[in-house]
Amino acid sequence: MKPEIQTYNDQQEAADKAICNLLADTFDQELKKTESKIWHAHPVWFLEGNPVVGYSKQKAGLRLMFWSGADFEEEGLNVVGKKFKDASIFYTDASQVNHKDLKRWLKKSKEIQWDYKNIVKRKGVLERLK
Secondary structure (H helix, E strand, C coil), X not given: CCHHHHHHHHCCCHHHHHHHHHHHHHHHHHCCCCEEEEECXXXXXXXXXXXXXXXXXXXXXXXXXXXXXXXXXXCCCCEECCCCCCEEEEECCHHHCCHHHHHXXXXXXXXXXXXXXXXXXXXXXXXXXX
């Protein structure tokens, strides 16, 4: 895990820190060819410069977000973005993370992607990459 991501995780309360560490470790294992960094103040993993998955602390809990998750057709990702193609799930305890679902979603994050990398250049218009 990158030091800046570990620092982010370490700043969370105990329950959220456990979720963050579990997610980051799983992402690093399952998304081998990604770059990870703190982006817009929270950890995000990128494939070829395109954001695919990340997490952040919010009022409702720890939010796991997939940038192209709306097209995964997964009931578990029940918070779908209104403007873009993102989908999320919230956790309040690490025991809520279903590892089988998470691995399936991570696989889909590699297979289904919208081009967020060039969204500014396209004036907010998303195009499908995969």
